[in-house]
Amino acid sequence: MTESMEGQEMLPGRWPEPVLTCDLIIARELTDALSHQERFSGALSASMEFPVGDKSDAAMAAKYKMSMYLQAYIASAAISDLLRKIQGLAPGLADQIAREFNDLHESGEQGELIWEWAAERGLDPADIINTVKHGLAQEETP
Structure with missing residues (x-):
């Protein structure tokens, strides 16, 4: 039996899965961007507790977390922005483009x-x- 981690929903969260639309993907990415932004802020504060040049494992872990959350924030914000622009320019194609984009980025x-x-x-x-x-x-x- 698979156990979930605390705060982690079991997947799939909903069955049957909803049909992905551009709106749903934008909402997911905006939620992720805001979440990553808040995590980045906390990681930034934690990394500032270490002196400049500190190469200890704890200091490096704090810096890596900060970088990871910043990168994830930027990616989610950029995806949200791009999909919003596509919706405005090509509303009839937006859902299809968003689904294909989502599938590609989940494929690795x-x-x-x-x-x-x-x-x-x-x-x-x-x-x-x-x-x-x-x-x-x-x-x-x-």
């Missing part, structure tokens, strides 16, 4: 697709990555 295929999309636009993904690696190596050199 972004890494491969980003590589393909870059190549389709004449970018060289390997060159971009090597340039970043070179820059990182330069930053690490004293």
